[in-house]
Amino acid sequence: MTELEKGPTGSRRGRGARERIMSASQQLFREQGINRTGMDQLCAAAQVSKRTAYQHFTGKDELVAEYLRRCDPSVLSGVFDRTDLTPRERLLAAFDIPPTTPLCPYIAAAVELHDPQHPASQFARDYKEAVAARLAETAREAGAAAPEQLGEQLALLIDGAAARTRVLNADAFPTAAAIAAVLIDNAIPATASDDRRRDEVSS
Amino acid sequence: MTELEKGPTGSRRGRGARERIMSASQQLFREQGINRTGMDQLCAAAQVSKRTAYQHFTGKDELVAEYLRRCDPSVLSGVFDRTDLTPRERLLAAFDIPPTTPLCPYIAAAVELHDPQHPASQFARDYKEAVAARLAETAREAGAAAPEQLGEQLALLIDGAAARTRVLNADAFPTAAAIAAVLIDNAIPATASDDRRRDEVSS
DNA sequence: CCGTAAGCACACAGGGCGGTGTATATAAAG
DNA sequence: CTTTATATACACCGCCCTGTGTGCTTACGG
Structure with a gap:
């Protein structure tokens, strides 16, 4: 060393x-x-x-950019890499945020800095797109009909929950999770739903 | 005078x-x-x-609070008071924001001020709750099974679209509108859908 | 043990901020 | 016209901000 x-x-x-x-x-x-x-x-x-x-x-500015770069690992990677969950469960797990998280720092940075050219703002954008991409990827694994669309939709739900939680000072993620469940069930063909209609299809 | x-x-x-x-x-x-x-x-x-x-x-501070108070009328009232639309159409019309709107100023204020006790933050919270209430009211008119829940869900979609539009620098409201359509159709019993299955029920 | 780089203490520059004091002009109401 | 509220110009205060300059101390590697 x-x-x-x-x-x-x-x-x-x-x-x-x-x-x-x-x-x-x-x-x-x-x-x-x-x-x-x-x-x-x-x-x-x-x-x-x-x-x-x-x-x-x-x-x-550089410090802020570096700060944002170090926000991710505990939140994002921890969800998508869980092999103990089905793809569908992984999509829903993205809405189980620990109550310690005050607000999505990427949204906060984008609003506070107020300059799309700021390196931190650019990183926030890249990060949000990466999250949507991983959601889409997982949606594809789960057998969704339009995984890209579902990924974008779920990403929007996460951001909505984060923003609303901030403004209302009340946890909005359960609401978002409920919507997510509906969207996922609508997007995944009946034959691929892995835990709701398992008994009437696969077994 | x-x-x-x-x-x-x-x-x-x-x-x-x-x-x-x-x-x-x-x-x-x-x-x-x-x-x-x-x-x-x-x-x-x-x-x-x-x-x-x-x-x-x-x-x-007082100026900012007053500023927020004057943001509403052109956005909110203009949608819910339109009698030329069915309740369902009114719910969806909330997602047709003019491209001139840069970002929901209430979210921006809550994030920028960073103090839930600030009068502007309190107003932002009240406003967001009022929007959810009006959405719920309209959902009830539209015959939704759980109007309160649907109102909260639609409000979350609006906030999500606003936040995401800000971070990504790209309009996210169409995505939110698509989700809204799904939620509305799921929440309104088939007999009450006013423009999709109108021909098989009311006429 | 010694050199070098990392870190430290401290003062200071330059500027923007919210907010105020003072004395003056203007326009409306009477 | 006089009065009175409203708006104005402009300098000013104290504070906090980001960012530096300078000289000193510490600790690790060779």
Whole structure:
């Protein structure tokens, strides 16, 4: 572990300032939003001097982009890679968000930054498209008639639940899940439904 | 018309500074967002001195709240009051947003202000609940089995389309409308569908 | 042990922000 | 015309923001 990558991401041998910054970003940007979190506060929370922060990131914009890049793994990958679930169950599992998640950070970033050209906004767009693509892929596995369309629809439901949860201060994901169940059942031909009409078709 | 109300809203006899402020707010807050629009810029755009602005509004917060209050009429009322449409058509018409609308300002405000206690955030919540209620009411008129549920579902679709349109920079309302059509058809008992199976029931 | 790079403390620049104070012009109501 | 509310111009305050400059300390690798 002496040299590892020393690439653009690697804090080569220091005491892990970069990691602390990213960790503090995750917390503060989620709790307070991006615009309402100053670099001073962020550096204080990360126990990092401001000078060090600006040696790791050219500016707040880059920091925000990197923050968004590190939001995903626990949310997305954890759902689609679960082999213990049928494709249909995986599609529905995307709506079982843990109550700790305050709001989809991608939507928040896109709204707060308000600039489609901002690197973070671009990443948010790419990410949302990737989610829709994975949903479509899973929909195809589940035997949906129009998987692309279903994927886009489910993605819209997720975003709707996230936005509505934020505005109303009340969990909207159950409602979205209910809609998703309807859409999935409508899109998957009866012969492929794996848990609702199993008894009347496959067994 | 000499005295009219002289109430808190009335610019009693001046040259309409308040109206210009609100007009500029509508434009700038939508184009640039709330946080990225300073009072200096807003006053310049409204051709109003800053002093005057602060004589009409105690602060930016109040201005923002008033701005949100004036967003509605052209969007909401215009849909639900159309008597030329059947209830079912009215539900679907809610998804025919004019392409001029950049994003639901209520979601934007809730995300940007980031404070559920802010008067504008509270109004946004009330408004969203009112929309869901009117959707539910119309769903009841249309004969839906569970109108409250359908109203909440359609409201979620609208918010999802708005959020997704913002993040992706691409119109997501057609997708939402497609989902809405499915939900409506599923929720309305066959005997009550007013334009699909009309010929086999009512006439 | 020594060199070098990572990190630190601290002050400061430059600008935008929300908001105010003051003195002046204008237009309507009487 | 006088009065009075309304709007104006403009300077100003204190605060917080992103971002730097400078010199010093620490710790790891060779």
